[in-house]
Amino acid sequence: MLRTTEDEQNVPPLKRWAELQEQAAELLAGVHGARDEDEARTILADDLEARNADTALYSAVQGPSNRPDVTLLDVKELYRQERVHDDTKDHQRLDRIFARIEKAIGPLSAVKLKELKREHARTTRDYYLTMKKKNGEFLAVNSIKREFKTINAAINLALVEDDLKGKVANPFEHLVVVRQGDTEVAEHEQRDPLPKDVILSMRIHMERKVKIPELRLIWTLLEGTGCRVSEVVGLRVEDVVLEGAYPHLRVVSHDGRRLKTKVSNRLVPLVGETLKAAQEAVVLAGGAANLFERYAADGKSTAVSKALMNYLRNYTKDPKHVVYSLRHNMKDYLQSAGVPERDEHRILGHSEANMGDRVYGGGEARLRAAYEAMQKAHAWMP
Known part of the structure; x- marks a missing residue:
């Protein structure tokens, strides 16, 4: 009796199909004495059956099988391969999302993409709710x-x-997600800027109590630039430009770090204490390629966030006060300083609504405007 291993049931069907075709071809090449390919397949298939081999391999040897339909398990792995890349946190998030889909509508390998219906989408939504x-x-x-x-x-x-595309619809598109009685909360309302007393307490804490200098420097850079944790932790030494009239950070995608969106690629001016922190970080790097070598490994930005949150919770228990709140603080400083929205977006890495703002203007002029905007914003910092 032929068998199917449990592990193979978790392999995406398309991937498994390709592997079987390749494996069958290799085995057939080793069959000698057969008059033709059909006889070779028969000889090999009989041998596999006698050895209680894998049923799928047996079928592949018996005759070239048709390519299987794409399933949700294939969808998941294709997205992982093409979009997720090396970030451990994003891999975990993808696994979590599709595990929830599986709990809602059943095994991913059993749901064909071309047979996906609106009912599947609604069932998944209702499960989430x-x-x-x-x-x-x-x-x-x-x-x-x-x-x-x-x-x-x-x-x-x-x-x-x-x-x-154009032949099969995506039933998850335009699906309304609401919970009865809920008042939808806008993204910006989920986090609050940190109060002045909390920021001052954190500065003292980072300076006097934290033994890991990299964490102190990361906090200073986060507070003074409005960057995301992953953007600062993922900096290379070459991304810190200290020479010239406008010192800045080059927040760019590279092999060790991919950015959230295309507009996240930007130049972020270094002003005041933030410039000093960047200078100290370069010296501390000691010739390493990464600015914060201790946290350069995949997934380490999450560890940094957790460490900083542990310190922050000494001074505020408000769930809307998190490390990410520092981006909201910087937005407030920029707005209080009367900085044009165009420069605010360029500093924080947000999309610019006006096409002219996105396309026109030389690099030097853009950097100068952002630098002057950051100087004004820092004047509002406590």
């Missing part, structure tokens, strides 16, 4: 919407790659 966090609260609608954006992107990618 019943989910609760560890504290017993329901998963926020905005969090659900973010995960559904990933689901939509993964399905759309698979439709394009499998030449199904």
Whole structure:
């Protein structure tokens, strides 16, 4: 009796199919004395059956099989391969999302992309709306919407790659996600800027109590630039430009770090204490390629966030006060200083609504404007 191993059931069907075709071809090449390919396949198939071999390999040897239909498991792995790349946190997030889909509608390998219906999407949405966090609260609608954006992107990618775009609809598109009685909270309302007393307390804490200098420098750079944790932790020494009239950080995608969006690639001016922190960080790097070599490994930005959050919780228990709040602080400083929205967006890495702002203007002029805007913003910092 032929068998199928449990591990093989978790392999995406398309990947498994390709592997079997290759394996069958290699085995057939080793069959000698057969009059033709059909006889070679028969000899090999009989041998595999006698040895209780894998049923799928047996079928592949018996005759070239048709390419299987794309399943949701294939969709997941294609998205991982094409979009997720090396970030451990993003891999974990993708696994979590598709595990939730599986709990809602069944095994991913059993759901064919071309047979995906609106009912599958609604069932998945309804499952999400019943989910609760560890504290017993329901998963926020905005969090659900973010995960559904990933689901939509993964399905759309698979439709394009499998030449199904325009032939098969994506049933997750334009799906309304609301919870009865909920008042939707805008993204900017989920986090608050840190109060002045908290910022001052954190500065003292980082200066006097933290034994790891990299964490102190990272905090200073976060506070003085409005950058994301991953953007600062992922800096290379070559990304710190200290010479010239306008010292700055080059926040760019590279092999060790991919950015959230295309507009996240930007030049962020270094002013005041932030410039001093950058200078100290370069010296501390000691010739290493990465500015913060201690945290350069994949997934380390999460560890940095957790460490900084542990310090922050000594001074505020408000759940809306997090490390990311420093971006909101910088936005407030820029707005209080009357900085044009164009320069605010360039500093924080947000999309610019005006096409002219996005396209026109030389690099030096843009950097000078951003530098002057950052100087004004720093005047408002406590």
